[in-house]
Amino acid sequence: MKGANNFRKFHGGIKDEDILDFSISVNPFVPGFILQVLRKKLQNLRRYTYIEWVEELFRKYFGSNCVIVGGATEAFHILGWTLMEDAHVIIPTPNYTEYERVATFKAKEIIKVNYVEAKEIELDILKNVLETTATKLKKHKKIIVITGNPNNPTGIYKDYSNLLDWSLNRYGTDVIFIIDEAFIDFVPEKMRAELDEKIYPNLILVRSFTKILGLPGVRVGYVKSSQFKGLFEKYRMPWAIGGDGYTLLEAIVENKQNYEYFVRQTQQYFAEQRERFSEFIYYPSLTNYIVAKVGDVKKFIAKLNKERMHAREMFDFGINDSVRIGLKKPEDNEKMLDFLILWTKEMKG
Known part of the structure; x- marks a missing residue:
């Protein structure tokens, strides 16, 4: 089949390292044993x-x-x-x-x-x-x-x-x-x-x-x-x-045992973080990312960027009124949570 180039897309992530990037869905934590070995x-x-x-x-x-x-x-x-x-x-x-x-x-x-x-x-x-x-x-x-x-x-x-x-x-x-x-x-x-x-x-x-x-x-x-x-x-x-x-x-x-322990701790952490965002979660996610329905996505992203944060648009998924948010460390999630609360109040007028 032809037309593969039409599907060349970025799957999250931004070049600006100064922006808190919620558009990527990777663990914000890296196990200590991995960091030690990579250095050595x-x-x-x-x-x-x-x-x-x-x-x-x-x-x-x-x-x-x-x-x-x-x-x-x-x-x-x-x-x-x-x-x-x-x-x-x-x-x-x-x-x-x-x-x-x-x-x-x-x-x-x-x-x-x-x-x-x-x-x-x-x-x-x-x-x-x-x-x-x-x-x-x-x-x-x-x-x-x-x-x-x-x-x-x-x-x-x-x-x-x-x-x-x-x-x-x-x-x-x-x-x-x-x-x-x-x-x-x-x-x-x-x-x-x-x-x-x-x-x-x-x-x-x-x-x-x-x-x-x-x-x-x-x-x-x-x-x-x-x-x-x-x-x-x-x-x-x-x-x-x-x-x-x-x-x-x-x-x-x-x-292997340290790896398995890290995975279990990660699962528990993100279960707790999803609970914090429960009022904004549109689909019942069991992962480290959630979908939030925000209405005008372009306006939401523009305003979010002004706060030095970013989220994943979902137009390429065929979803036009929502963003995907990759959860991060507690203090970072707190900033996103505060923003979502304010955004929701503005939407309600």
Whole structure:
């Protein structure tokens, strides 16, 4: 498919370092053990660091079907150029806009469907679209569903296991689910259902360390798939994670207990912060970001910028009256909260 350049967008973030940037959705905290290791191991920037050197130990902790990649973006590009070729690609909306961009590389057809009703994700809508699309299937053709869970931008988390079971029983591996779990570590463990790729050959899980560790400049993540593990091993770039990504992975596997403790503490922190913003949260987010309905977005952003703060417009998601706010440290959140209170009073007149 043509027209990929039309989807070249910025996904949050601003150049001005003096503005308090709520448009990005990364953890404001970085674990101490990571900072210590990154400072000490600068020698990794002076050599070629092969993924395979750390991957065996990584798989011991994160699963035998894991393949390390240069962030979720590399995984999506591999999928866009290979698995999506001549496929019918279903993208529920709203969703991360990069899914559509990579689908334009090779997909036969892109099908977008709104699966949010009454502030909730309705998987039955997705099921109905799958059934309709399946009538187009010919021999050796495939359907791919790509989505985020938790959803970006709403922060809504859903259990996909029943849908995966239904699809596997009905269509086998003619229908493949790519589930981007970039923000899964922010969802409290007791509130989520772990998906086992060994049970679902029709599933590819994509994960990233960027968001949870608060290091968007380090491009490192992994995929989990029993069926397509070899695909990612074949097409990933040899040194995609670089010396800093390699150092990060070493630190995680050598400090696994500290890493898990940090994740649990992070989950608790953002649950508390979401509670502080409860009157402004439009969708029931379980992540480190929220959506606030503000009315005139351009006016809201302009006024917010005057206060040396910024938030994420949502026009590219098809949402014209709201902003996405990536929660930060308590003192920063207090400033945003005060602004939202004043803005709401002004809107009410």
